[in-house]
Amino acid sequence: MSEWVAGPLIYVDWIDNSGTIPIHGDYTKFNFQRKTDKAEITAGADVSRNYLPTIADYPVSIEAFFNRSGGTPAIGTAVLHRLREKQYGTLRWGLEGNGTGSPKGAIYCFVETQEVDAPNDGPVTVKLDFQTTGGSGSGVGLISDPTIDVW
C-alpha cells in the first residue's frame, strides 16, 4: 500500500534571538537539498573521469504567499523583517508535521536571499533561500538529519 505524503502536512519554523516562529501557513513550495562538492582525481590509467566527494552542503528554500494580516504561521512584514538577508538562525521542518515521533530536519543557517514578487494580476509571493553554515561540532550545519532523526 502506498502512503504518499502531501504538502499540507508540512511544518516549518525559524528560531532566532527573538524566539520561534512557524512560517509554513501559506507556503506553496518547500525545498531541501543535500549535496556535495567533488574533486576530480582522474589519473592516467582511468578510462572515465574519477571523482571524490568533498564538502557537503544543505541549502533550503521556501516559497509562500505574502499575508497582509501577518499572524503566525503566515509570512507578513514582521516575519520578513526577521528573515531578511544575513540573519542567522535555526530552521526546522517536518514533512509529516510537527507531531512527536515525526521525522524532523534542522539546519543552522543564514538567510541568503529574500525575494518578494508582486505581479499585477495575482497575489504577492515571497521566496526565502537559507544557506546552511557551520563547521565541525554540534549545533551547526545539518543539526538534524530528516532521514534518520525523529523527535
Added chain:
Amino acid sequence: MSDAQGIIETALYSRLSTNTNIMAAVGAKIYQEQAPDKTPLDYIVFHMVDGRDDNSHPTRSMQFDYQFDVLSANRATARQIAGYIDDALHLVPLTLSGGWTNYYIVGTRQISRPENIDGSQVYRRIREFNIRISK
C-alpha cells in the same frame, strides 16, 4: 467548507443593489441564475460560470468567474448599465463574511449579443469578472 459561493453572491447582490446608478437603471430587477418569466426590461442576471479551489498551499483560496447579463430594449442603455456594473466591481474588492477576503476582482470577457425574445429585439451585454478569495 463554508458556502463560499453563497457568500460571494450575497456580496455581489449587495454591491449592485446599493449602487445608485444601477438602481436608477433597473430598480430591484437584479436576479441570480435566472429572471422570472416575462420580467420587463431592463434587468440584470448574474451567475457563476466557473469556480475552483487553488489547493496550492495549506490555507484556503478559491477563484470564481461570474457572468453578468444586462438585458435592455435599447442598445445604448444596455451598454451603459454594463458600464455601471464594471464601475461597481472592477478592482473594488467585495466585503465578505465567514473569514474570507476578496483580494482580487477584475473584469475579464465582454460580449454583446442582440437577441429576439417573444418577438421583441433585446440587447444583451455580458460582462465576466474573475473573483479570487482567501482565508
